[in-house]
Amino acid sequence: MGGMAALYMAAAYLATMPYFLLVLDYQSVVNPTAKLALLVAHQGSLYAFNLLVYVVFGLVLTVLALALHDQLGSTTPMMARVIVGWGIIWSCLLIANGAISNMGMEYVVNLQVHDMGGAVAAWQVIESIVNGLGGAGGEVLGGAWVLLVSVAGLQSIRLPKALNWFGLTTGMVGLVSNLPPLRESIVVFGLLQIVWFIWLGIILLRTRRPKSA
Template sequence: MSFEAKTNGAGSLQKWGGAAALYEALAYIIGIVGFIAVVNISEVADPLQKVTAMAANQGLLTLLYLLVYVIWGASLVVLTLALHERLQGDVSALARTATAFGIIWSVLVIASGMIYNVGMGTVVELSAHNPEQAATVWLAIESVFNGLGGGVEVVGGIWVLLLSVAGLRNGGLPRLLNYLGFVVGAAGVATVVPALGETGAMTFGLTQIVWFVWLGIAMLRRPAGLALHSAPGEVAVHPAPAR
């Protein structure tokens, strides 16, 4: 493969990564509007009433969890691989560690969304015959969902923190974006503390919308922001750090 083909391929992945980052932000906004303004069943405390609410809104909830969890997680895989390339993960142990956490987070989010949708379908069907048993089953499913990532954002927080450190070290990401990443990451890690869970999750979600948009624009505008590997006999080109 020629040097030009390699660099074109790298630029293509960066653009796909930028588009994925923008989708992540869009999905957050869809989730905020959908889960709070349109169909907010998280505030329903009684399990029986929650199952009834899910049955009444099953189609919309299924779509929301597909967009905000399953497709979001799949897009995160693309973004993670693009950032691995951009931050020179082949030579940076820190970037490779960030990639690992990004993939882990992707799997957790996808699994959370699938468990919610499949579990909801089972519970709604069961509720037609035995509402009390359906409510009990849902409590178990919801606990698994929350444990995988429905309520704790520590894995995502660690991912953003690692990316921010790696970005500062090699200049592959805008400096101010990396500083914002420290705020986002710290908020995500804070969700592991029960007393800080709600505040941390809110801060993490809102600040990460800005972080994803900024990251996506940076990757689309500077698709060759990563260090380019030279062909044999050529000098490698290392662009100046993004601002």
């Protein structure tokens, strides 16, 4: 289940990045009214993507965190518990992100029919909240979580050393993205995390669950 969870998370990234960067091109739109027009035109697909990439992603993340606890807990019990704790916190923020984004989008799309100015103002507030929850200002939790998993993997020797070193690099890139001058590195973090999730998923699918003492 942990392996399948990791592969789902990679697939979610792979589906989302082309949609938001190329098809929707939301990041290049700076005018608040134009952003609202995009929401109105793509409400259905955005709702589905938010559900799959934030809400379901967050739920699946808890499965992966628990699978890693089982995998690493016999040799690094404290780190394994922290992995679950941080994973649940990250999961809750992602689920809240998707839920608030979808409900807020529905609200402003209905509001703009009779109050365009109010809808634009409301979405600016909602978008700020969603961006904060989703790590748009830098991957604090995502980077720290991958970094912790990789450190635990090196100490436990239950995950391949190459994967762990790759994860350390990925986590550091995520943390660096919190610095305003290096904010764009969040895209690099996303690409590296796709590879890390796929690699981790394959490893977990091939690894037998450690026997309880």
